[in-house]
Amino acid sequence: MLPLAAAALLLTACGSGKSDGPAKVDSAQGNQVEAAKDKNESKDTPVNVTVDPPNGTQGVAPGKPITVTADSGTLTTVRIADGQQRAIEGTLAADGRSWTSTTRTVPGVTYTVTTTTRAKKGTESTTTSTFGTLKATTVNKVTLRPANGGTFGVAQPVSVMFDTPVKDKAEVERNLKVTTAPNVDGSWGWTKDESGKDRVDWRPREFWATGTKVTLNANLGGVASGPGTYFARDYESTFTVGTNRVVEVDVPKHRLTVKEDGVAVKTIKMSAGSNEFPTRGGTHVILSKNAKETLDSTTVGLGDSYNLPDVPWVVHFTSSGTFFHSAAWNTANIGVANTSHGCVGMTVPDAEWFFNRVEVGDPVVVKGSNNTEATAAGNGFGNWQLTWDQWKAKSALVG
Numbered sequence: 001m002l003p004l005a006a007a008a009l010l011l012t013a014c015g016s017g018k019s020d021g022p023a024k025v026d027s028a029q030g031n032q033v034e035a036a037k038d039k040n041e042s043k044d045t046p047v048n049v050t051v052d053p054p055n056g057t058q059g060v061a062p063g064k065p066i067t068v069t070a071d072s073g074t075l076t077t078v079r080i081a082d083g084q085q086r087a088i089e090g091t092l093a094a095d096g097r098s099w100t101s102t103t104r105t106v107p108g109v110t111y112t113v114t115t116t117t118r119a120k121k122g123t124e125s126t127t128t129s130t131f132g133t134l135k136a137t138t139v140n141k142v143t144l145r146p147a148n149g150g151t152f153g154v155a156q157p158v159s160v161m162f163d164t165p166v167k168d169k170a171e172v173e174r175n176l177k178v179t180t181a182p183n184v185d186g187s188w189g190w191t192k193d194e195s196g197k198d199r200v201d202w203r204p205r206e207f208w209a210t211g212t213k214v215t216l217n218a219n220l221g222g223v224a225s226g227p228g229t230y231f232a233r234d235y236e237s238t239f240t241v242g243t244n245r246v247v248e249v250d251v252p253k254h255r256l257t258v259k260e261d262g263v264a265v266k267t268i269k270m271s272a273g274s275n276e277f278p279t280r281g282g283t284h285v286i287l288s289k290n291a292k293e294t295l296d297s298t299t300v301g302l303g304d305s306y307n308l309p310d311v312p313w314v315v316h317f318t319s320s321g322t323f324f325h326s327a328a329w330n331t332a333n334i335g336v337a338n339t340s341h342g343c344v345g346m347t348v349p350d351a352e353w354f355f356n357r358v359e360v361g362d363p364v365v366v367k368g369s370n371n372t373e374a375t376a377a378g379n380g381f382g383n384w385q386l387t388w389d390q391w392k393a394k395s396a397l398v399g
Contacts, residue, residue, distance in 0.1 A: 044123040047073040051113050055129035062133045062230050063104040063222035066090070066113070070097050073119040082109045104222030107230045108135035137228030140164045142218065144237045146361075151242040154209075155285045156361025157381050158202040158216050158237075166198045167226040169396035175223055178202045181213040189386075189394030191378040194319035203383045203391055207363060208241040242359055247286075249344060251279060251368040254335050256324075256344065258357060265357070268350045269335030271327065273342040273371070280342065281369035283384035284317040286362045289355060295325065295343075302341060313351035317364045318380040326351035 048071040053060045066088060068078050074096030080088040088111070090101040105111060110132045118124050145159040146152055158178055166172050173188050180186075186204040193199040202216075215238045220231035249256045249272065257267045273279035293314040297305035300321030308329070315324040327334065327345025334347055346354065363384065375382040383391060392398065 044119040044121040045072055046123075047071065047117040047119050047125065049075075049115050049117060049127050051115070051129050051131075053131045056131070058132040059134045060105070060131055062107040062136070063224070066101040066105070066111075068099040068113065068115055070117055073117050075099055075115060076118050076124065077114075077116040079114045080111050082111055103219075105133050106221045106232050107133055107139070108232075109133050136230040136232070138164055138226075138230075139232045140166070140225045140229050142220070142231075142235060144216065144218075144235060146237060146239045148237040149239065151240045151359065153286060153359045153361030153363065154207040154241055154244050154246075155283070155363035155381070155384060156208070156239070156241070157285070157383055158214060159199060159381070160201075160216075160218060160235075161193050161195075161197050161199040162225065163197070164229055165226060167229075168224065169198075169200070171223060172220065172225060173200060173396045175219045176200070176202075177217045177219070179215045179217070180204075182209070184208065184212060187392045187395055188397075189377065189383065189391050190396055191376070191383075191394065193378045194376075194380070199378055200396075201377070201381065201383055205388050207244070207246075210241055210244045212241040214239050214241065242361075245358065245362045247358060247362060247364045249279070249364065249366045251281075251338060251366065251370075253368075254338065256346075256354075258354070266353070268346055268354060270350075271330055271333045271335070271340055271345045272338040272366075272369070274339050275370060277341040278369050278371035279338075279340075279344060279366055280318060280322055280373075280375050281366045281371050282375060282382075284322070284364040284366065284375065285381035285384065286358055286360050286364060287316040287319065287380050288360060289316070289358075290314045291355070293325075295323075297341070300341075305341065312348060313355040315355055315358060316380070318375060318382075320379050324351065324354060 050069045052067045066080060068075060075092060078090060078099040088101050088105060089103040090099050092099050110130060113129045114126065116124060116126045141163045143161040160176065169190055176188065178186060184204045186202050188200050188202050190200045216236060218235040221234045223231050225231060244261050246259045247256060248259060251272045254270055255267055256270050258265045292310050292312050295308040295311050297303060311325050313326045323343045325343060325345060326348040328348055330339060330345050331347065333339045334345060374385045377383050377386060
């Protein structure tokens with residue numbers, strides 16, 4: 001039997017051994033926890049991207065804004081393009097968490113959305129999705145005048161004519177922009193072209209100044225012009241304003257005068273419309289020129305009154321059939337009497353000079369005519385038959 005003191009010593013020694021063991025185990029577990037914690041903290045939280053319209057959506061309305069958002073981190077790039085790599089533009093929010101399109105999608109196209117994101121700790125990742133736009137029942141197309149490029153007279157408007165009727169004229173007009181250098185006051189006005197088609201023209205308040213640069217941006221791609229009818233593309237045209245030339249037709253005096261910068265360049269004897277068929281009065285615009293043309297009364301609503309093949313030096317100034325032209329068959333009346341069906345006839349040499357001098361877009365001012373009825377704005381460019389206030393009232397954005 002051990003002495004009491006020895007037993008106590010043994011007990012103490014045994015107790016000390018049990019106390020040291022658990023302390024070493026706790027330390028090892030703590031290191032493992034810290035290591036796991038460090039490992040978890042070193043991981044980057046993935047960025048979840050939401051695209052509207054969602055991946056795989058079909059029948060999206062053309063022109064509908066596209067949005068891309070990130071639930072964390074930032075969007076670094078967003079690219080939306082069709083199969084021909086025509087891209088949709090957009091803007092990124094200041095916080096880098098959302099992107100919104102600024103240009104429109106067009107009908108009947110599949111788009112791919114490619115998004116690159118950066119997580120909080122710098123990890124980058126890329127996601128893609130697709131969507132398709134609704135196919136248009138009808139694609140509306142336009143005819144621009146001037147088409148693109150060239151030099152035109154001081155009365156030439158910017159003109160957009162539509163293949164199919166435009167129901168929402170205000171929405172279409174909002175997407176048409178005319179830029180001029182120098183800046184010029186002007187307005188859009190809607191009318192019916194002589195062909196019966198919808199047309200909208202932009203006319204300056206006064207005649208253009210020589211040298212003015214004019215640009216039309218028709219941002220119409222994806223715009224609806226009626227139920228199921230969309231524009232499939234944007235359009236652009238530019239032109240330069242040429243010589244300040246005005247043609248003045250004095251009906252009672254049987255004379256026309258070509259003025260440039262206010263100075264008479266030449267006065268020409270002519271024969272205007274008779275009392276039965278008076279020449280249209282007011283201000284018109286030269287529309288086109290043909291070196292040779294058949295003048296056929298059936299094309300202007302006068303039955304079989306005349307058919308004159310290959311008449312030289314023809315200049316149109318209304319769509320309904322009012323022209324300047326040579327009139328060799330009417331030489332006796334030129335400068336003496338007004339005997340035509342509404343046109344302005346000259347001798348062949350004078351008509352040739354006139355043809356070569358004037359340009360499309362030059363204003364034609366007819367004075368002293370018995371025809372006091374205003375020519376419709378859509379008959380050629382009858383826009384100048386209206387006062388400035390009358391013209392502005394034809395905008396779809398008024399009121």
